[in-house]
Amino acid sequence: MNPLDTLVELSSQMELEHAEEARGLDTSREDQRDHSTTGKPACFTPKEQRAAFVHPAQLPNGKQVKLLKTLLSSACERDCYYCPFRAGRDFRRATFKPDEFAGLFMKLHQANIAEGIFLSSGIAAGGANTQNRLLDTAEILRKRLGFRGYLHLKIMPGAEKGQVERAMQLADRVSVNLEAPNTERLARLAPHKVFLEELLQPLRWVEEIRRTQPSYKFWNGRHPSTVTQFVAGGADESDLELLTTTDWLMKNVRLKRAYFSAFHPIHDTPLENKPAVDPLREHRLYQASFLLRDYGFDLEDMPFTPDGNLPILTDPKLAWARTNLIERPLEINRAEKRELLRVPGIGLKGAEAILQARRHGRLRDLSSLRKLGVISERAAPFVLLDGRRPASQLAMF
Numbered sequence: 001m002n003p004l005d006t007l008v009e010l011s012s013q014m015e016l017e018h019a020e021e022a023r024g025l026d027t028s029r030e031d032q033r034d035h036s037t038t039g040k041p042a043c044f045t046p047k048e049q050r051a052a053f054v055h056p057a058q059l060p061n062g063k064q065v066k067l068l069k070t071l072l073s074s075a076c077e078r079d080c081y082y083c084p085f086r087a088g089r090d091f092r093r094a095t096f097k098p099d100e101f102a103g104l105f106m107k108l109h110q111a112n113i114a115e116g117i118f119l120s121s122g123i124a125a126g127g128a129n130t131q132n133r134l135l136d137t138a139e140i141l142r143k144r145l146g147f148r149g150y151l152h153l154k155i156m157p158g159a160e161k162g163q164v165e166r167a168m169q170l171a172d173r174v175s176v177n178l179e180a181p182n183t184e185r186l187a188r189l190a191p192h193k194v195f196l197e198e199l200l201q202p203l204r205w206v207e208e209i210r211r212t213q214p215s216y217k218f219w220n221g222r223h224p225s226t227v228t229q230f231v232a233g234g235a236d237e238s239d240l241e242l243l244t245t246t247d248w249l250m251k252n253v254r255l256k257r258a259y260f261s262a263f264h265p266i267h268d269t270p271l272e273n274k275p276a277v278d279p280l281r282e283h284r285l286y287q288a289s290f291l292l293r294d295y296g297f298d299l300e301d302m303p304f305t306p307d308g309n310l311p312i313l314t315d316p317k318l319a320w321a322r323t324n325l326i327e328r329p330l331e332i333n334r335a336e337k338r339e340l341l342r343v344p345g346i347g348l349k350g351a352e353a354i355l356q357a358r359r360h361g362r363l364r365d366l367s368s369l370r371k372l373g374v375i376s377e378r379a380a381p382f383v384l385l386d387g388r389r390p391a392s393q394l395a396m397f
């Protein structure tokens, strides 16, 4: 197989791995009506549109890049029930040597087809050995080939602390996929992964290293960020379980973001007959996680149903506001920032803009809010403007 064919082969199932692609509705950008998309934008050339391994992505600093998402190897000795790469599944496997992948990437980079990398791998001869191959690849890219662009490196289950530290010295972002929210749920998805020791511990190490070592020792003089991913619904877990773990990670190991990948069955895996999870559930989980991260919401604020799930048809912020603000609307001219952030239609920028505008006079109508970037028709049922309720229809979603 020529290297480009190998890359196409290795990247073919990577849509299961959510990386830096914009996913879900980031409520922090609610004021921009940012319904994100994973499709390739028009700025991609026809050649790039066809390059299955390149995806439009937004970096942590907001920059848009063409991200190459791939595995170093699709050979894997583990047998996670949901995974297309699991051991024993019958399909053609492919593997790159570190220098082979690094050289190919640099050609794509120089041709402006790919600007950044998300690099993971199936596990062969143990997690530590596999991590070494990922680290070798990163070393070649950074040290020998002078690649200074974005690099997201996966930490393998079973990686050692020194390897985690080395990955942090080479990458802009490192990640460990927890897959499930706790030990019991993980056993139903990936019987040979050990939740606490193999998955949670590396995330703890990353945070310990960030706390104890100065940032100048790391790539580009910054501590890398960390993210994780869950297979939402794969283990019949509730949203409450997923969001409890997400909240804990954000508070205790400074997780930047959790990705949620709605389970869908893969042919020739033990879960092939399990029904797919509604992608809207993924969307609600993203919305709730942004509320926890950026909007001062607590788990107790989430509108969980008795079975511990979010209502699938309603934005969780809207559900909270219907319960808490309909009878007691918020006076926009007096509210504090944390209160403004609870109003549907008011995002982080909108709240700031309202505070600024109030220095120059009172806000009296919806058009003034609209000019500040607020989605005024969403906010209207929940606010007072100079003591009056604005005319509105209750938004349904």
Ligand code: SF4
Pocket: 076, 077, 078, 079, 080, 083, 084, 085, 086, 087, 121, 122, 123, 190
């Ligand atoms: S270890 Fe990773 S690649 Fe291997 S079967 Fe599990 S999820 Fe798939």
